[in-house]
Amino acid sequence: xxxxxxxxxxxxxxxxxxxxxxxxxxxxxxxxxxxxxxxxxxxxxxxxxxxxxxxxxxxxxxxxxxxxxxxxxxxxxxxxxxxxxxxxxxxxxxxxxxxxxxxxxxxxxxxxxxxxxxxxxxxxxxxxxxxxxxxxxxxxxxxxxxx
Amino acid sequence: xxxxxxxxxxxxxxxxxxxxxxxxxxxxxxxxxxxxxxxxxxxxxxxxxxxxxxxxxxxxxxxxxxxxxxxxxxxxxxxxxxxxxxxxxxxxxxxxxxxxxxxxxxxxxxxxxxxxxxxxxxxxxxxxxxxxxxxxxxxxxxxxxxxxxxxxxxxxxxxxxxxxxxxxxxxxxxxxxxxxxxxxxxxxxxxxxxxxxxxxxxxxxxxxxxxxxxxxxxxxxxxxxxxxxxxxxxxxxxxxxxxxxxxxxxxxxxxxxxxxxxxxxxxxxxxxxxxxxxxxxxxxxxxxxxxxxxxxxxxxxxxxxxxxxxxxxxxxxxxxxxxxxxxxxxxxxxxxxxxxxxxxxxxxxxxxxxxxxxxxxxxxxxxxxxxxxxxxxxxxxxxxxxxxxxxxxxxxxxxxxxxxxxxxxxxxxxxxx
Numbered sequence: 001x002x003x004x005x006x007x008x009x010x011x012x013x014x015x016x017x018x019x020x021x022x023x024x025x026x027x028x029x030x031x032x033x034x035x036x037x038x039x040x041x042x043x044x045x046x047x048x049x050x051x052x053x054x055x056x057x058x059x060x061x062x063x064x065x066x067x068x069x070x071x072x073x074x075x076x077x078x079x080x081x082x083x084x085x086x087x088x089x090x091x092x093x094x095x096x097x098x099x100x101x102x103x104x105x106x107x108x109x110x111x112x113x114x115x116x117x118x119x120x121x122x123x124x125x126x127x128x129x130x131x132x133x134x135x136x137x138x139x140x141x142x143x144x145x146x147x
Numbered sequence: 148x149x150x151x152x153x154x155x156x157x158x159x160x161x162x163x164x165x166x167x168x169x170x171x172x173x174x175x176x177x178x179x180x181x182x183x184x185x186x187x188x189x190x191x192x193x194x195x196x197x198x199x200x201x202x203x204x205x206x207x208x209x210x211x212x213x214x215x216x217x218x219x220x221x222x223x224x225x226x227x228x229x230x231x232x233x234x235x236x237x238x239x240x241x242x243x244x245x246x247x248x249x250x251x252x253x254x255x256x257x258x259x260x261x262x263x264x265x266x267x268x269x270x271x272x273x274x275x276x277x278x279x280x281x282x283x284x285x286x287x288x289x290x291x292x293x294x295x296x297x298x299x300x301x302x303x304x305x306x307x308x309x310x311x312x313x314x315x316x317x318x319x320x321x322x323x324x325x326x327x328x329x330x331x332x333x334x335x336x337x338x339x340x341x342x343x344x345x346x347x348x349x350x351x352x353x354x355x356x357x358x359x360x361x362x363x364x365x366x367x368x369x370x371x372x373x374x375x376x377x378x379x380x381x382x383x384x385x386x387x388x389x390x391x392x393x394x395x396x397x398x399x400x401x402x403x404x405x406x407x408x409x410x411x412x413x414x415x416x417x418x419x420x421x422x423x424x425x426x427x428x429x430x431x432x433x434x435x436x437x438x439x440x441x442x443x444x445x446x447x448x449x450x451x452x453x454x455x456x457x458x459x460x461x462x463x464x465x466x467x468x469x470x471x472x473x474x475x476x477x478x479x480x481x482x483x484x485x486x487x488x489x490x491x492x493x494x495x496x497x498x499x500x501x502x503x504x505x506x507x508x509x510x511x512x513x514x515x516x517x518x519x520x521x522x523x524x525x526x527x528x529x530x531x532x533x534x535x536x537x538x539x540x541x542x543x544x545x546x547x548x549x550x551x552x553x554x555x556x557x558x559x560x561x562x563x564x
Contacts, residue, residue, distance in 0.1 A: 021217075025210045026195065032207045033198075061323055064330060064366065064373055071363060085363045120207065127210050131217065 020055070020066065021130035023048045028123035031104065035116045039108075046105035048123065049098045056094050069133050070094055073125035077118070097122065148201050154212040158193045161219055161226075162186060168230050174239050177246070177265040178232045181288055185222055185229075188284050192218050228290060232269035238299040240549045242268055243556035244513040245304065248485060249289055249311050252392065253318060255484035259563065263287045264314075270298035289314050297404075301548040302524060304517050305393035305400040308485075312388030315481045316381050324477070325384075325470065329376045332466035334360040337369060340462065347455050371414075371456075375463035376470075378415035383467060384474045386426050391482025393514045394435045398426065399521045402441050412448030414460045417467060420447040429475050433482075440525070486512035497551075498522045501544070502529060506551035509558065516555060520548045
């Protein structure tokens with residue numbers, strides 16, 4: 001199992017190294033718990049921000065599949081995003097998303113419940129779209145599969 | 148909260164099933180440990196769901212339940228796979244040498260006792276042999292499954308070299324290196340076929356030619372070609388790794404299993420005839436020869452689909468061709484970590500022992516044993532005078548080779564002690 005990149009509770013140590021769909025879903029749960037006045041572990045929110053940064057912002061590790069997923073999730077939650085069509089635009093908006101996620105991860109409960117709800121919606125959309133584009137958890141490698 | 152209740156109960160049922168399976172007798176620890184890891188995945192989902200209450204947002208709960216259901220769908224198969232790995236039809240003799248080989252290639256320089264690589268060998272009632280080079284959350288494991296009738300056939304072991312290649316691709320830096328290169332190659336292939344692209348995607352007329360790689364309207368049109376290119380590149384890389392580790396026996400194993408091809412093609416794989424041509428062209432780089440007997444044995448696949456998909460497959464194919472020489476170079480580097488293949492003289496020595504139905508001692512690698520086995524397989528005079536009926540030679544050869552693998556493993560263990 002991949003090593004956790006941060007010091008976190010034992011439970012979340014198990015969840016680190018998960019795919020984007022699962023990380024985004026866990027982040028949505030954490031944000032939802034914040035809106036309910038609970039005190040969740042926010043490491044997964046920070047992890048989601050880092051994963052998006054790694055797979056979208058950094059040129060050397062950028063993944064087009066992640067780019068498409070993030071764009072679709074942003075359009076779903078902010079329809080005006082459909083007007084932005086370039087990779088540069090997406091990276092700019094993704095940087096903003098990363099900043100907002102990290103701010104929550106660092107500061108915890110926010111007075112702005114609407115912001116938490118917005119981020120929660122983006123996380124759910126990210127998870128749903130990532131599931132849609134993800135293959136199964138395993139890749140069955142058949143030397144040459146029939147059609 | 149009915150959805151949550153159903154999802155939690157499904158997980159509990161599955162965990163109970165895994166607990167039952169843990170009572171089986173496992174021939175080696177890796178299978179049992181994999182089962183424990185799977186149990187951990189299901190328990191983790193159950194734990195996550197347990198933290199949800201009726202006050203949580205409906206879409207947040209639904210998404211968590213969907214992920215849990217996906218985990219069940221994805222990993223249930225592996226519970227069965229691991230259970231079947233305990234069956235005696237599997238070639239347990241191959242486990243030790245293969246694990247040693249995989250660990251050496253994936254974790255070069257690390258002593259075997261410190262290696263994390265784990266292996267599960269199993270069988271399926273499905274002709275297509277397969278492996279699972281990457282199983283999310285079980286990334287230290289390599290799962291290799293063979294069709295039940297071939298599950299104890301050691302002559303197919305070279306295909307595990309291909310599967311080790313998949314683990315190299317995903318665990319190291321090869322995939323990351325190829326992603327950017329694949330994207331550039333796909334865009335280049337599009338530029339080389341612009342007229343056809345514009346004809347097939349008229350809705351993208353507003354996107355300038357030099358923005359095809361940056362504008363999402365265009366990116367979404369060629370994204371499938373990129374994914375196919377990456378998959379094909381991975382398969383090509385793995386073929387090269389298999390050749391690098393096992394030498395000529397890889398050609399034979401590949402042909403035994405797949406010739407002349409299925410006739411139809413999935414875009415995630417290269418056309419089989421092209422694939423074999425690439426293997427053949429790379430032979431010199433590995434100091435081996437493509438067996439003349441296999442020339443022309445594979446027939447091209449057909450691919451039938453709509454014009455847009457057919458075009459994107461063509462783009463993927465052209466892009467992979469551009470990447471081929473770099474893939475070969477990287478595969479050679481990866482295969483270097485495997486034991487060097489022996490001289491022809493040594494292979495002949497092992498073959499001579501097979502010819503006397505005794506295992507050869509002091510072999511250096513399983514690749515040498517399997518290369519000798521394939522020479523024996525193709526020797527029409529094998530066991531002349533030994534009274535072995537022609538239709539039994541394959542079974543006897545299998546048994547002799549498996550015994551040789553057993554001796555080899557014992558020698559390795561004694562040597563390490």
